[in-house]
Amino acid sequence: MADLRFTPTKHFHATGGMAVLDTVQLEDGRLAVLRKYRVSRLLNFRLRAQFIAGLRLRQELSGHQNIVGSLGFSEGLLPYEIIEFVSGPNLNTIMGRQDDFFKKYRVQILQQAAEALAWIHRHKVMHLDVKPENFLVRVAAEGPLVKLTDFDLARAADDNGPGRRNGTPEYMAPEQFKQKMRYQASDVFAFSIMAYRMLANRFPFSGSSANSALKHQASDKVTARPLHEVCPDVPARLEIAIMHGLEKDWHRRLQDMNAFLQEWGVGSGMPQNSGKRKAVF
Numbered sequence: 585m586a587d588l589r590f591t592p593t594k595h596f597h598a599t600g601g602m603a604v605l606d607t608v609q610l611e612d613g614r615l616a617v618l619r620k621y622r623v624s625r626l627l628n629f630r631l632r633a634q635f636i637a638g639l640r641l642r643q644e645l646s647g648h649q650n651i652v653g654s655l656g657f658s659e660g661l662l663p664y665e666i667i668e669f670v671s672g673p674n675l676n677t678i679m680g681r682q683d684d685f686f687k688k689y690r691v692q693i694l695q696q697a698a699e700a701l702a703w704i705h706r707h708k709v710m711h712l713d714v715k716p717e718n719f720l721v722r723v724a725a726e727g728p729l730v731k732l733t734d735f736d737l738a739r740a741a742d743d744n745g746p747g748r749r750n751g752t753p754e755y756m757a758p759e760q761f762k763q764k765m766r767y768q769a770s771d772v773f774a775f776s777i778m779a780y781r782m783l784a785n786r787f788p789f790s791g792s793s794a795n796s797a798l799k800h801q802a803s804d805k806v807t808a809r810p811l812h813e814v815c816p817d818v819p820a821r822l823e824i825a826i827m828h829g830l831e832k833d834w835h836r837r838l839q840d841m842n843a844f845l846q847e848w849g850v851g852s853g854m855p856q857n858s859g860k861r862k863a864v865f
């Protein structure tokens with residue numbers, strides 16, 4: 585239960601699928617975000633339970649610099665959480681700008697986003713809504729600070745389904761479309777789509793319509809064009825990791841984001857830094 589006291593401010597307001605977000609000021613003067621379950625969804629008990637699961641998971645996963653941390657939450661009739669305020673746009677907005685900051689730092693942004701996911705994968709959780717809108721970026725002269733948010737669809741890593749199809753179609757993996765199954769490897773697929781898009785300024789799977797693009801994304805028969813053909817300056821090992829993350833058969837894909845960082849050879853994926861190693865099929 586959150587025992588934090590706060591007063592509303594007018595910095596921003598957003599309404600999403602499950603939550604309404606407002607900035608608030610804490611007693612110590614800090615800005616924070618109040619993320620409250622939508623009143624209009626009150627009678628949807630399945631959704632409410634899922635939202636509460638997300639509040640608990642965020643709490644568990646707080647304490648990493650690349651995660652938007654929980655400052656407290658309430659499971660009352662209208663559940664809510666108070667989370668860190670990130671002064672900056674989400675990654676989709678930054679990507680849309682294609683400005684010098686984005687071009688200079690996009691690989692660094694990707695690495696921080698990968699570290700956030702590697703952290704939650706080490707805690708045996710999967711996010712299941714990996715997309716640029718769910719990474720917030722603090723922009724500063726010395727570089728970006730990326731933070732992952734929105735744990736509304738997050739689940740324990742062994743909660744694999746089959747179940748309701750959930751998530752954002754443009755980032756979903758074939759096993760989510762076809763068998764309605766989900767794994768940490770599904771987060772790797774979503775991250776790899778996002779990474780490809782950030783580097784090539786286009787999605788890896790396309791088509792004559794949005795629907796045919798999704799069909800290509802879900803099909804075993806369609807592979808993405810090698811990234812260096814559309815982004816000649818992509819670091820070689822990053823390309824290998826991204827293409828391995830876009831494997832349609834999840835058994836053949838990198839199994840989690842720790843394996844991804846290892847294949848890339850950066851950060852906590854470097855041998856001296858690696859926490860737990862996972863087998864790559």
Ligand SMILES: Nc1ncnc2c1ncn2[C@@H]1O[C@H](COP(=O)(O)OP(=O)(O)O)[C@@H](O)[C@H]1O
Pocket residue numbers: 598599600601602603605617652667668669670671672673674717718720733734736
């Ligand atoms: N802690 C935060 N600090 C600043 N902006 C935020 C914060 N949380 C969310 N936002 C903004 O609100 C948008 C929606 O938030 P999110 O938590 O993803 O909810 P939903 O997807 O349910 O709308 C984000 O893409 C971001 O632009």
Ligand SMILES: [Mg+2]
Pocket residue numbers: 600717718734
């Ligand atoms: Mg979101």
